[in-house]
Amino acid sequence: MNLDQVRYFLRLADKLHFWQTAEHLNMTQSSLSRHIQSLESELGFRLFERNQRSVRLTAAGQLLQGEWQRLLPELEAVQRHAQQISAGEVGSLRIGHIGAVAHAWLPKLLTGFTARYPLVQLELIEVIATESEQRLLTFQVDLGVWRHPAGSPALASEQLFLEPLALVVPDHHWLREEAFTSLADLRQERFVLPALNGDSPYVRVLGQLFAQYGYQPQLTIASDFGATILSLVAAGLGISVLPMSYAGSPMQGLRFIELPHHSPVFMVWRHDDRSAVLQHLLAEARQLKGVLYRAAY
Structure with a gap:
């Protein structure tokens, strides 16, 4: 799991529409699907219930949406700081x-x-x-x-x-x-x-x-x-x-x-x-x- 996958998940959780989310992220719908499937596989549970007509969050997905929305800014700040250290800027x-x-x-x-x-x-x-x-x-x-x-x-x-x-x-x-x-x-x-x-x-x-x-x-x-x-x-x-x-x-x-x-x-x-x-x-x-x-x- 990486921060990009978390960002993709949160964007999809907000829109609940694969095509619109993929367009917003400037990627193909199939690429977005692969990222979400990879994330679900790594977590060991489904994040979305989806069929031909709709996409909705599972209960576990709802929990992660709230927690990751709260934690993402802090995780991004930590990542930026680590990158600065690696580059010798800090x-x-x-x-x-x-x-x-x-x-x-x-x-x-x-x-x-x-x-x-x-x-x-x-x-x-x-x-x-x-x-x-x-x-x-x-x-x-x-x-x-x-x-x-x-x-x-x-x-x-x-x-x-x-x-x-x-x-x-x-x-x-x-x-x-x-x-x-x-x-x-x-x-x-x-x-x-x-x-x-x-x-x-x-x-x-x-x-x-x-x-x-x-x-x-x-x-x-x-x-x-x-x-x-x-x-x-x-x-x-x-x-x-x-x-x-x-x-x-x-x-x-x-x-x-x-x-x-x-x-x-x-x-x-x-x-x-x-x-x-x-x-x-x-x-x-x-x-x-x-x-x-x-x-x-």
Whole structure:
């Protein structure tokens, strides 16, 4: 039994005339008869008494007419909702992300996605590098956006873009962009950075960066959180090197000087996750691959 058969039954129960009902439903009378016979066969009892002159409901048919008229709108709503879930138009998705992408790339992604799929509920969870893959493997997040590709064979990944790094200084700092030549000139400066003895992808990027200039930066304060680093730099506690996305932060009192160095950003997900909502978001992200939204910096 399916909802179409219920609709055919209710229409015939209302008109009690096979030919008129079939015409209204835009089908042949024989096709309508087959649907009704199939429904009766599945139920195991007759719904209509019919002869050459008339068609009338049986007592069981009268009961089902009343009940199905009451239930059909709810059943149709449930069916529509199930179809939307199957198509990825309704559902939920948890995105684990690094802080930097929240200032430029992630808002751009979600603006397009939510316009196409307004009924999908999204949850954003900022994660640190040491917890990132475990969040995916334990189903705490459904998609990751961070700086390293998948390490586990259970995960898949794609590079989204290469993001330029920037020197971040307070507004009152002596260094001006037009006078800046190289990080090599900043050996005596105090820095606010993640602890350089850590093992996150970004710490490795920083280690390679300063190694090119032959020195280890002097740390005033160590922090793994970009928003905290921005606050400390704005307060004059040191300078920093951060992904250029942080230039989209609303924090005041900072200047960003772009460096000739980059850091990759990847999207990572469970390899066997066939969620339609996830597939839609991956497709949206692929449309933005390679794009950095400098207008937001």
